[in-house]
Amino acid sequence: MAHLDYPPVDDYRIPGTNVFVISCIDLRLADNLLEFLHHDNLANRYDHFALAGAALSYHAGGVHYDLFHHHVLEHYDNFEHWKRSLDDHLQIAVDLHDIRDVYIVEHEDCGAYxxxxxxxxxxxxxxEISCHKKFATALAEDLHHKVYHEKKSGREQETYFLNVHCFIIDLRGNVKLLSSPPEQLL
Ligand SMILES: [Zn+2]
Structure with a gap:
């Protein structure tokens, strides 16, 4: 198998618990994404949520409104139901699977972009990397700042924040880190 470039181990902390993965629906990279997640020791330890463009549409009805074709915004009702679906599924995953980390995986040559x-x-x-980083880090900051509550029996709940790591994968399967805590958190 050809050698693939992945982010150096010192660049981010490999998650110790389960992960919520957000990717594009793109069919070309399904195997490459799987390989990368296995490389990060995440086999069968992630919930996978896929939507066209990955992070792209999350703020389409808000701060990124003017970057979009207006006929697209009109057609998809400002992507509000896409955003809501992502939020709802992340909440379910957090509730059921003790999610502490999110991987946002953008990709090269994205048709949605x-x-x-x-x-x-x-x-x-x-x-291309710079544009994906803008959308991915905007989503990362939003997801990080949602407050989650740790369930502790017999004691008060403790709150915590998600660690959100942003990546981009190229068409050969190489992965580059776009951002990771603590940079995005501060
Ligand atoms: Zn795509």
Whole structure:
């Protein structure tokens, strides 16, 4: 098997408990995503939520509104139901599976970026990475700041925040870290 580049082990903490994975629906990278998650020792330790564009649409009806084609926003009702579905499923996963970490996995050559954004067709890899990082870190900050409650029998609940790690995967399956705590948390 060809050698794949993954983020160095010192760049982020490998999660010790279960993980919620947010990816695009793109069919080309299903095997590459699986391989990366196994590399991070997460086999059968993650809930997988997939939606077109991964982090792209989460703030489409808000701070990122003007970056989108308006006919797309109209067609998808500002993506409000996409956002709600993600929020609801993350909450269910947290409640059922002791989720403490989220992986947002963006990818190269994403059709949703091309179709939804005014400037979603990229001329170079650096610009593409930079654009994905903007949307992924915006979602990461939002998800991190949701407050979750740890269930402790006989004692008061303790609150905690999710650690959200953002990655981008290229068409050969190489993975690059876009951001990870503590950078995004402060
Ligand atoms: Zn995609």
């Amino acid at each position: 091309k179709e939804f954004l005014k400037d979603g067709k990229f001329t170079n890899w650096e610009a």
